[in-house]
Amino acid sequence: MISYLLFSTILMIASFPHLVAAETAQNHWKVPNGNQADFSQTFTNGEILPIAWNGWNSEWTDDFLDGTTVANLWVTSYNYKSYQYTQELTKGVDISEDGSYTWTINVNATSLGNTAEYVLRFMRPYDTYNSTGLQLSSRGFIILPAKATTTSSATSITTISSQTTVTASHTSTSIMTNPPTSPPAPTTTTPATATTSTSQPSGLSSGAKAGIGIGSTVGGIAILGILGFAFRRRFMQKPPAAPQTDILPGYQNNIAPTFKEPKPLHPQELPAFSAPVELDSRPCSR
Numbered sequence: 136m137i138s139y140l141l142f143s144t145i146l147m148i149a150s151f152p153h154l155v156a157a158e159t160a161q162n163h164w165k166v167p168n169g170n171q172a173d174f175s176q177t178f179t180n181g182e183i184l185p186i187a188w189n190g191w192n193s194e195w196t197d198d199f200l201d202g203t204t205v206a207n208l209w210v211t212s213y214n215y216k217s218y219q220y221t222q223e224l225t226k227g228v229d230i231s232e233d234g235s236y237t238w239t240i241n242v243n244a245t246s247l248g249n250t251a252e253y254v255l256r257f258m259r260p261y262d263t264y265n266s267t268g269l270q271l272s273s274r275g276f277i278i279l280p281a282k283a284t285t286t287s288s289a290t291s292i293t294t295i296s297s298q299t300t301v302t303a304s305h306t307s308t309s310i311m312t313n314p315p316t317s318p319p320a321p322t323t324t325t326p327a328t329a330t331t332s333t334s335q336p337s338g339l340s341s342g343a344k345a346g347i348g349i350g351s352t353v354g355g356i357a358i359l360g361i362l363g364f365a366f367r368r369r370f371m372q373k374p375p376a377a378p379q380t381d382i383l384p385g386y387q388n389n390i391a392p393t394f395k396e397p398k399p400l401h402p403q404e405l406p407a408f409s410a411p412v413e414l415d416s417r418p419c420s421r
Contacts, residue, residue, distance in 0.1 A: 173275035
């Protein structure tokens with residue numbers, strides 16, 4: 136009984152590596168790490184990725200590549216049915232031996248905008264990529280867009296306020312940059328190269344000037360309106376009517392008028408006969 140248990144234990148230990156390998160073929164990938172879960176590794180577009188793997192023996196190549204030991208390396212979208220992206224990185228790789236390939240990640244922005252999940256695949260060299268073809272794939276990983284890079288250097292910067300004017304003898308302006316490893320050297324400004332003059336604010340501000348201008352305009356309009364109203368009222372006013380009195384003309388200065396006696400009229404008899412008068416027969420011209 137003891138010998139049987141011992142034999143079973145030895146047989147299990149001997150077959151354990153095979154069982155583990157059969158379940159985790161992706162463990163042969165070093166970069167990306169095949170021992171980690173899918174999408175637990177993140178890379179950046181433009182980053183140099185040193186892809187590496189341990190060789191697959193015939194047991195793996197027979198099962199996954201139909202006995203082919205020379206394959207082409209592809210990078211594709213992880214969910215190919217959702218979004219189709221493929222890029223062939225290199226050809227004719229002997230995957231039965233340990234190997235590596237340096238890839239500068241260069242996925243286009245359109246693809247990165249549609250998906251961030253990608254995977255490496257070894258496929259037979261005479262196959263064009265298809266999602267159902269024979270392949271040895273890596274763990275899924277994330278690719279993010281490249282971040283904006285900024286470079287800094289030690290520069291000598293002079294800050295000038297908004298009320299300060301700088302007069303230079305040349306039309307071009309040069310900024311002196313010191314190497315990052317050495318401290319910035321002190322800079323001196325001579326009258327021949329540039330002179331800095333600070334002008335003090337004088338006079339009224341722009342707001343005060345605007346207020347004075349608006350007030351003057353309104354005042355002028357008001358004065359013109361008053362003058363126009365006065366002239367109009369003066370010309371529209373009628374002259375006073377002469378006083379009327381009921382006193383007769385003869386009673387001026389309280390003096391009674393004098394009336395003359397009318398002469399008596401005597402009756403006169405008209406003549407009883409008057410000679411007829413003949414009219415002139417000659418034509419008259421007007």
